[in-house]
Amino acid sequence: EVQLLESGGGFVQPGGSLRLSCAASGFTFSSYAMTWVRQAPGKGLEWVSSTDSSGVITYYADSVRGRFTISRDNSKGTLFLQMNSLRAEDTAIYFCAQLLNSASVTWGPGTLVTVSS
Amino acid sequence: QPVLTQSSSASASLGSSVKLTCTLSSGHSRNIIAWHQQQPGKAPRYLMRLEGSGSYNKGSGVPDRFSGSSSGADRYLTISDLQSEDEGDYYCETWDTDTRVFGGGTKLTVL
Numbered sequence: 001e002v003q004l005l006e007s008g009g010g011f012v013q014p015g016g017s018l019r020l021s022c023a024a025s026g027f028t029f030s031s032y033a034m035t036w037v038r039q040a041p042g043k044g045l046e047w048v049s050s051t052d053s054s055g056v057i058t059y060y061a062d063s064v065r066g067r068f069t070i071s072r073d074n075s076k077g078t079l080f081l082q083m084n085s086l087r088a089e090d091t092a093i094y095f096c097a098q099l100l101n102s103a104s105v106t107w108g109p110g111t112l113v114t115v116s117s
Numbered sequence: 118q119p120v121l122t123q124s125s126s127a128s129a130s131l132g133s134s135v136k137l138t139c140t141l142s143s144g145h146s147r148n149i150i151a152w153h154q155q156q157p158g159k160a161p162r163y164l165m166r167l168e169g170s171g172s173y174n175k176g177s178g179v180p181d182r183f184s185g186s187s188s189g190a191d192r193y194l195t196i197s198d199l200q201s202e203d204e205g206d207y208y209c210e211t212w213d214t215d216t217r218v219f220g221g222g223t224k225l226t227v228l
Contacts, residue, residue: 035217037161045153045161045208047217059215095160102212103151103166105176110160 002026002106004096009111016086016115022079022096022108030054030074033099036081038092039110046092049081050099064090086115119145121209121220128226129199137194137223139209146190148211155222156205167192199227 008020022034035050049070050059058070069082079096093112097104120142129135141148152164163176165185169192173185182197196203204227209220 037219044206044222045155045210045219047219050217059217061216097161101166102149103163104153104161104210104217105151105163105166107153107160107162 002098004098004106004108006094006096006108006111009094009113011114011116012086013117014087014115017082017084018086018113020081020083020094020096020111020113022081024077024079024098027098029072029077034072034079035097035099035104036070036079037095037097037104037107038090038113039095040089040092043092048094051079083113086113088115091115118213118216119148119211119218121150121211121218123207123209123220123223125221126224126226128228130228131199131201133199134195134197135199135225137196137207137225139192139194139220141190141192141211143190145211145213148213150192151210152185152192152194153208153210154203154205155208156202159205161208164194167194196225201227203227 003025005023036048051070055072067085071080093110095110096108098106122140147169153161155161165173165175167173167185171187184195186193206222208222
C-alpha cells in the first residue's frame with residue numbers, strides 16, 4: 001500500500017525555522033516527483049513546492065521562494081521541506097503528495113505548523 | 118500561470134446527482150486537471166485526472182458514481198447517487214512547467 005507520513009510540524013516563533021519530513025512507503029520513491037501543499041486554517045489548498053524524482057529540479061511558490069527549500073533522500077525514501085524565516089501567514093497544515101503523470105495522486109495526513117509569538 | 122475558478126458552494130439531495138465545475142483561465146483551456154475530495158478533518162483524496170477531451174482516469178477505490186467530463190475551458194466532476202459521505206470540499210488542480218495551482222474549492226452539502 002502506498003503511504004506517506006509527514007512529521008516535524010510544531011509551534012515556532014516568527015523568524016524561526018522548521019524542517020518537515022515526509023516518509024514514503026509502498027512504492028519506488030526514487031521514481032516519482034513529489035510536492036508539498038499547505039492549507040491554512042479554514043482555507044483552501046495552496047501549492048508550496050515540488051521536486052523531480054532526482055531532487056535536482058525544484059520549483060517554489062512565490063510566497064515561499066528564498067525561504068523554503070525542498071529536498072529528498074532517495075536512499076531513505078524521504079522528502080524534506082526546510083522552512084526558514086517563518087511568518088504568521090505560514091501557519092498551516094503541510095501535506096506531501098506523490099506526483100503521477102503530474103497529478104497529486106497520494107496524500108499524507110499532514111503535519112501542523114503554527115507560527116506565533 | 119493558470120488560474121482555476123470554482124463555485125464556493127453547492128448542494129444536492131441524498132440520492133440525486135450534482136455536477137461541479139472548474140474553469141481554466143484564458144490561454145490554459147487545454148490543461149489537464151485533477152479533482153480531489155477533502156472530507157471534514159481529513160487529508161485530500163485524489164479522485165481523477167481529467168483531460169480536455171473528457172477522458173479521465175480515476176484513482177484506486179474511487180466509486181463508479183464519480184465521473185468527469187470537459188467542455189472548452191470547463192472541467193466537470195459529476196457525482197451520482199449522492200451519499201452522505203460525499204459531503205466535503207472538492208478541489209481542482211492543474212500545473213504548468215514550473216508551477217501548480219489549486220482552485221478555491223467547492224463546499225458540497227448533501228441535503
